[in-house]
Amino acid sequence: MSVNEAVDFLNEIVFTVNKSLSNIRIKPYLRSPSPPSYNLDVLKVFPETVDFKNLYDRFKEVGSDKENRVVMRTQDLTFSSLLFWYLINDGSLGLSSKTFTVIPAKAVQNPDSLLVENLSSFDILYFKGLDDLDPTLYREFYKLWKSFEGVIIGDYSYYSFIDYDPQKIQLFHIIKEKKIDTPLYTENNKVYEFAVRQVQDDYTWLTGKTDYRNLTEIFSKHYYTIDSIWNLILS
Amino acid sequence: MFGEDFLSVNFEFINKRIKALTDVYDSYKLGHLMLCPHYSIEREAINLSNRNLKRAYIYYITFLMVNNLYTTTKRADTYCITV
Numbered sequence: 456m457s458v459n460e461a462v463d464f465l466n467e468i469v470f471t472v473n474k475s476l477s478n479i480r481i482k483p484y485l486r487s488p489s490p491p492s493y494n495l496d497v498l499k500v501f502p503e504t505v506d507f508k509n510l511y512d513r514f515k516e517v518g519s520d521k522e523n524r525v526v527m528r529t530q531d532l533t534f535s536s537l538l539f540w541y542l543i544n545d546g547s548l549g550l551s552s553k554t555f556t557v558i559p560a561k562a563v564q565n566p567d568s569l570l571v572e573n574l575s576s577f578d579i580l581y582f583k584g585l586d587d588l589d590p591t592l593y594r595e596f597y598k599l600w601k602s603f604e605g606v607i608i609g610d611y612s613y614y615s616f617i618d619y620d621p622q623k624i625q626l627f628h629i630i631k632e633k634k635i636d637t638p639l640y641t642e643n644n645k646v647y648e649f650a651v652r653q654v655q656d657d658y659t660w661l662t663g664k665t666d667y668r669n670l671t672e673i674f675s676k677h678y679y680t681i682d683s684i685w686n687l688i689l690s
Numbered sequence: 691m692f693g694e695d696f697l698s699v700n701f702e703f704i705n706k707r708i709k710a711l712t713d714v715y716d717s718y719k720l721g722h723l724m725l726c727p728h729y730s731i732e733r734e735a736i737n738l739s740n741r742n743l744k745r746a747y748i749y750y751i752t753f754l755m756v757n758n759l760y761t762t763t764k765r766a767d768t769y770c771i772t773v
Contacts, residue, residue, distance in 0.1 A: 485759055559736070560739070
């Protein structure tokens with residue numbers, strides 16, 4: 456659907472809704488939508504560091520069909536999901552026009568849900584927290600990994616040590632050739648500042664305020680995950 | 691995390707009133723995850739059947755549209771109409 460068609464479609468809906476609203480005498484009415492004037496450009500959003508550039512380049516390969524498997528190793532699963540959100544919504548990478556689904560690996564219990572036929576209607580599968588996948592499902596996951604035609608993206612925690620765990624090493628052998636490090640908090644301070652800024656932006660967006668609490672604690676010598684930063688800012 | 695409490699309140703409501711709708715609720719959770727992958731939803735297992743996943747995608751598109759129609763921030767515009 457082109458942008459113009461989409462706007463026409465939305466205008467029609469808004470017109471119908473406004474008509475019903477005026478019938479039952481409710482104000483205010485819905486405004487008619489305008490086409491998006493702002494395109495998300497991750498190169499402007501991300502800090503200009505080598506690790507972000509590497510991640511961007513890998514996803515660029517995915518967008519141009521040169522690569523179809525990527526697994527991100529991350530120190531903070533929330534952070535890698537946020538990066539995934541940015542990369543999938545970016546206009547220049549070519550991923551935004553594809554259908555995708557998010558599968559929390561922890562929630563998978565039935566082996567049938569990892570069958571290719573079950574998931575073939577999507578172009579991109581995003582497995583969140585692969586290290587939490589139940590070991591009894593590795594076989595099904597391997598089959599999916601080998602035979603799925605679309606793109607599979609995943610992430611797993613840096614601290615799960617799946618390459619040392621005697622059971623999880625099977626999973627590591629499946630994904631080891633496609634793994635890439637997401638930017639690490641401990642390696643570059645800009646990455647951590649970026650993560651904190653995301654939480655601050657979200658907080659301002661949700662509440663309209665800028666009274667961030669515990670900022671000195673957040674920027675002390677410790678590193679916090681995004682979930683903990685939320686807790687600190689809200690506490 | 692933010693989404694969890696809000697969603698679990700809805701879950702309690704749905705689960706107590708209409709038990710047949712748990713599949714719909716699973717899709718609702720998945721739709722939220724597609725909209726914001728960084729939400730951490732760590733409750734019981736989700737039924738990931740083909741029908742649930744497709745329904746979740748419809749919810750996702752609906753959420754995008756509602757965001758686009760109701761909010762006026764720059765951030766809402768980033769949810770481009772590319773679907």
